[in-house]
Amino acid sequence: MSDLPYLAAADLQSVGTPTLWGVTIVAVLALLVLDFVVTRKPHEVSMREALGWSAFYIALPLAFGAWVWSRFGSEQGVEYLTGYLVEKSLSVDNLFVFMLLLAAFAVPAVLAQRVLLFGIAGALVLRAIFIALGAAALQTLDFAFLIFAIILIVTAAKLLRDALSGHEQEVDINNMRSVRLLRKFMPVTEEYHGTKMTVRIGGRRTLTPLALVVVALLATDIVFAVDSVPAVYGITEDPYLVFATNAFALLGLRALYFVLHAALSRLVHLSYGLAIILAFIGLKLGLHWAHGIWPGVPEIPTLASLGVIVGVLVIVTITSLRATSKAGRGEKEIVVERH
Numbered sequence: 001m002s003d004l005p006y007l008a009a010a011d012l013q014s015v016g017t018p019t020l021w022g023v024t025i026v027a028v029l030a031l032l033v034l035d036f037v038v039t040r041k042p043h044e045v046s047m048r049e050a051l052g053w054s055a056f057y058i059a060l061p062l063a064f065g066a067w068v069w070s071r072f073g074s075e076q077g078v079e080y081l082t083g084y085l086v087e088k089s090l091s092v093d094n095l096f097v098f099m100l101l102l103a104a105f106a107v108p109a110v111l112a113q114r115v116l117l118f119g120i121a122g123a124l125v126l127r128a129i130f131i132a133l134g135a136a137a138l139q140t141l142d143f144a145f146l147i148f149a150i151i152l153i154v155t156a157a158k159l160l161r162d163a164l165s166g167h168e169q170e171v172d173i174n175n176m177r178s179v180r181l182l183r184k185f186m187p188v189t190e191e192y193h194g195t196k197m198t199v200r201i202g203g204r205r206t207l208t209p210l211a212l213v214v215v216a217l218l219a220t221d222i223v224f225a226v227d228s229v230p231a232v233y234g235i236t237e238d239p240y241l242v243f244a245t246n247a248f249a250l251l252g253l254r255a256l257y258f259v260l261h262a263a264l265s266r267l268v269h270l271s272y273g274l275a276i277i278l279a280f281i282g283l284k285l286g287l288h289w290a291h292g293i294w295p296g297v298p299e300i301p302t303l304a305s306l307g308v309i310v311g312v313l314v315i316v317t318i319t320s321l322r323a324t325s326k327a328g329r330g331e332k333e334i335v336v337e338r339h
Contacts, residue, residue: 015072016240024240028124028247035117035254042110042195050258057252064248068241075302079236080245082306086235086277087249089313090228092267093274094123095257097220105213107192114195115210116254119217126221127246130229135239145289148230152282155227156275163271178219179212188212227278234281234288235302266324273316277309 016024061084069077098119107115137144182188188207193199197211232242284305290297 014238014240015068015076016238016243021240024244024247028251031251032117032121032124035120035251039114039117039254042108042114044109045113045255045258047258050255053255054252054259057248057255061244061248061252064244068244076236076238076241078302078306079238080241082302082309083232083235083241083245084248085306085309085313086231086281087228087245089274089277089309090224090231091249091253091256092260093270094220094224095253095260096267096270097224098217098253098257099261101213101216101220105209105216107210107213111192111195111210113254113258115213115217116257118214119221120250120253122214122218123221123224123250124247126218126225127229127250128243130225131239131242131246134229134233134242138233138237142292143289145285145292148233149282149285149289151226151230152234152278152285156277156279156282159271159275159278163269163275176216176219178215182207182212182215230285231278231281234285235305267317267320268323269316269320273312276312280308280312281305 065077065081065084068080098116102112102115134144134148137147141147186207187201187204188209188211189199189201190209192210193208195210196208197214198205198207200206228246229242232245236242284300287297287299291299
C-alpha cells in the first residue's frame with residue numbers, strides 16, 4: 001500500500017487516467033468476447049488447448065505488470081504484482097467451488113467451459129461494482145479501512161473453522177436459494193439442450209439446467225467479490241490497479257480450470273493458506289487505519305506483504321502435495337494387503 005496521506009475525502013490517488021481506463025475496459029471486453037467466440041461450439045477441452053490459453057493469460061498480466069513497473073515506478077509495480085497474486089490465489093478457491101457446482105449440476109463436459117465463462121463474466125461485472133463502492137467508501141468514510149479489515153478477518157476465521165472441521169464441501173442443489181427461487185417462477189427441464197438456457201415445451205417457456213447452474217455461479221460470485229475486493233484494497237488503494245488485478249485474475253479462469261481440475265482436489269491445505277493471507281491483509285489494513293489516527297503505529301510495507309503471501313502459498317502447496325501423496329500411498333498399501 002502506498003504511503004499516501006491518510007485523508008478520507010478526495011485524496012484517493014490513481015495512475016488510471018480516463019484514457020487508460022477506457023483502453024483497459026475495451027481490452028477486457030475484447031478478451032471476454034474472444035473467449036465467447038472460442039467457446040461458441042461446445043467441445044471438450046484438451047490439455048494442450050487449456051495449457052495454451054493458460055500460458056497466454058499468465059503472460060499477459062505479467063507483461064502488463066512489467067509495463068506498470070516501467071511506466072509508474074517500482075512501488076506501483078510491486079502493488080500490482082502483489083494484488084494480482086492475492087487475487088489469483090483467491091480465484092483458485094473460486095475454481096474449487098465452480099468445480100463442485102459443475103459436478104452437482106452434472107454439467108456435460110462439452111458445456112463446461114461455456115458455463116465457466118458465464119460465471120467469469122458475471123464475476124467481472126460484480127467486481128467492478130464492488131470496486132467502485134470500495135473506492136467511494138475510502139473517499140467518504142474515515143473508518144473504511146477498519147471495515148475492510150473486519151470483513152477479511154471474519155472471512156479468514158470462517159475459512160479456518162471450515163478447514164478445521166474436516167468436513168468436505170458439498171453442494172445440495174435442492175437447498176440453494178437461487179435454484180428454489182427460479183423453480184417457483186418457471187418450470188425446469190431435466191435435460192440440457194446445448195447452450196440454450198430456455199426452450200419452449202408444450203407452448204410454454206421452460207428453463208434448462210444450464211440456466212440454473214449459471215445463476216448458481218453468479219450467486220457464488222457475489223460472495224467471492226465481498227472477500228476479494230477488500231483483500232486487494234489492502235494491497236493498493238488505487239482503484240485502477242484493483243480493477244486490473246481482478247480482471248486479469250478472472251479472465252484466465254476458464255482455461256486454468258481444465259489445467260488444475262485434477263490438482264484442485266490435492267490442494268487440501270489451500271483453505272489454511274487463504275485464511276492466513278486474508279487475516280494478514282486484514283491486520284495490514286487495521287494497522288493502516290490506526291496509523292492515520294496514531295502516527296506511531298507501524299505499517300506493513302507492500303514488499304513485505306508480497307514475501308509473506310508467496311511464502312504462505314509455497315508452504316501450503318508443498319504440504320498439500322505431501323499430504324495427498326502419503327494418503328495415496330496408504331490407499332495403495334491397503335489395496336495390496338487386501339489382495
